[in-house]
Amino acid sequence: xxxxxxxxxxxxxxxxxxxxxxxxxxxxxxxxxxxxxxxxxxxxxxxxxxxxxxxxxxxxxxxxxxxxxxxxxxxxxxxxxxxxxxxxxxxxxxxxxxxxxxxxxxxxxxxxxxxxxxxxxxxxxxxxxxxxxxxxxxxx
Amino acid sequence: xxxxxxxxxxxxxxxxxxxxxxxxxxxxxxxxxxxxxxxxxxxxxxxxxxxxxxxxxxxxxxxxxxxxxxxxxxxxxxxxxxxxxxxxxxxxxxxxxxxxxxxxxxxxxxxxxxxxxxxxxxxxxxxxxxxxxxxxxxxxxxxxxxxxxxxxxxxxxxxxxxxxxxxx
Numbered sequence: 001x002x003x004x005x006x007x008x009x010x011x012x013x014x015x016x017x018x019x020x021x022x023x024x025x026x027x028x029x030x031x032x033x034x035x036x037x038x039x040x041x042x043x044x045x046x047x048x049x050x051x052x053x054x055x056x057x058x059x060x061x062x063x064x065x066x067x068x069x070x071x072x073x074x075x076x077x078x079x080x081x082x083x084x085x086x087x088x089x090x091x092x093x094x095x096x097x098x099x100x101x102x103x104x105x106x107x108x109x110x111x112x113x114x115x116x117x118x119x120x121x122x123x124x125x126x127x128x129x130x131x132x133x134x135x136x137x138x139x140x
Numbered sequence: 141x142x143x144x145x146x147x148x149x150x151x152x153x154x155x156x157x158x159x160x161x162x163x164x165x166x167x168x169x170x171x172x173x174x175x176x177x178x179x180x181x182x183x184x185x186x187x188x189x190x191x192x193x194x195x196x197x198x199x200x201x202x203x204x205x206x207x208x209x210x211x212x213x214x215x216x217x218x219x220x221x222x223x224x225x226x227x228x229x230x231x232x233x234x235x236x237x238x239x240x241x242x243x244x245x246x247x248x249x250x251x252x253x254x255x256x257x258x259x260x261x262x263x264x265x266x267x268x269x270x271x272x273x274x275x276x277x278x279x280x281x282x283x284x285x286x287x288x289x290x291x292x293x294x295x296x297x298x299x300x301x302x303x304x305x306x307x308x
């Protein structure tokens with residue numbers, strides 16, 4: 001990938017597509033948890049509809065991310081923001097597929113407003129950290 | 141400062157394209173099919189619009205950081221064309237198929253024209269992201285200082301070329 005001047009930007013662009021897909025699928029559910037967006041729909045229904053797209057977004061972002069990393073592995077190792085991104089990515093993925101999933105897929109009455117809001121805010125902050133970390137990787 | 145504006149621009153794209161994407165997917169009949177289309181449009185569009193405003197503001201700021209560089213950038217120019225096409229697509233959708241939304245609101249899969257609008261929209265977001273990402277690469281591939289270049293590249297980039305080698 002390093003030998004071709006075209007390949008890196010193309011892979012980076014596809015990585016950005018994944019970002020948009022993840023962003024959309026996460027936002028639809030998190031906004032709903034905050035009582036915004038598609039308010040009149042049951043959370044579990046939205047979560048079930050959005051989940052395949054979250055997975056597709058990850059399917060696009062994760063491999064392209066690995067490819068991007070492979071270009072500059074030794075360089076990234078020393079960049080703080082790379083580790084910030086990886087750490088928050090690990091945490092948000094764990095969080096999304098355990099706590100958040102349980103909250104979104106279960107009956108609304110059981111969960112309550114406080115917990116829904118908390119889950120949404122944690123999810124949004126973590127993803128924002130991943131995104132900012134990603135953008136700032138090049139800058140010490 | 142530039143970095144902050146750029147970060148805002150890229151992060152807001154998740155809001156803007158993300159919500160627009162879910163909306164287009166509904167128009168394609170691929171997701172949230174049990175939700176009435178008008179509901180999806182009504183509920184997500186405010187977020188898309190807010191995202192768009194931030195995108196355009198941060199985009200304008202990014203442009204004014206180095207106006208001539210952007211203006212003479214092939215990728216930037218094509219990106220602006222794509223934006224106009226996207227706006228056109230929305231306008232056409234609004235004035236035709238959307239008028240009769242009551243007919244297909246509850247359908248799992250909307251009629252062909254709505255699907256076309258959604259598909260074109262999706263393609264344009266992908267093109268916009270790609271072109272935006274490529275803007276910095278102008279410097280390596282098509283910059284006006286890299287003469288001699290083919291006439292087409294010079295014409296598209298708006299380079300002023302004469303016997304002088306000074307960049308204009």
